[in-house]
Amino acid sequence: MSDGPPDEEDLEAFVPSWDQNVADAAVGKTILAGVTYFESGGQTLRSQEQYHGIIVSVDPKVGVHVRCAGAHAGETICLPPHTRVFTRASPGNYTLRSTGEIVTDPDFFTTWSVTPPVKN
Template identity: 45%
Template sequence: MERTDWLDKNEIDPNWDQAFADEILGTLVLLGITYRQPDGTVTKEEQFHGYIKSVDQRWGITIRIEGDEIQEEINLPPMLEVFERADPGIYTDGAGNAVHDPDFVAYWTVTSGTS
């Protein structure tokens, strides 16, 4: 996995909540990603689950994806505000895997650039 430096010109986010970053580290998250065209058309939707491996303001949030046959990592921007506490229960990811009592859910929308 290639790491990405998400910050421009060494800017530090004054709203970064290090206490929350420390809290989500190592927790189980259900992750949803929706891909859209600039006009809003949804082109793809994915759901994964995994454990938060690292949380860094510069390098982003790395999640170790788990499932029946998946063993990879995904690196996301350092946006803590997308993580919400999950209600207890059994969730199902995009591959049909049962996810028991995840700690957090996070939903991302990726909009492609204009052509």
């Protein structure tokens, strides 16, 4: 561990990346998103959810809106505007552990961990 400030390469993982070409190409595509929710402090797992649906809009300031299908049909979720973590999915069937649904050939997948700030 270095005593100095982190270098630019270390900080790169924390800076949201936005590739407008990737974002524009994602609209209308299917996505599988896993979200893990932790309690404040990040030590205690609160819940895990898996969503799938169609990417309906993208905005570098607002995020990526997904119109959900399946168990979450009727919901729209907003994922952070960080296109680097939207990975092309390999063809095949994906079974959602949280619902048992089978999603076939999604275009993208992404995973997120959400930890609320510690209240003082």
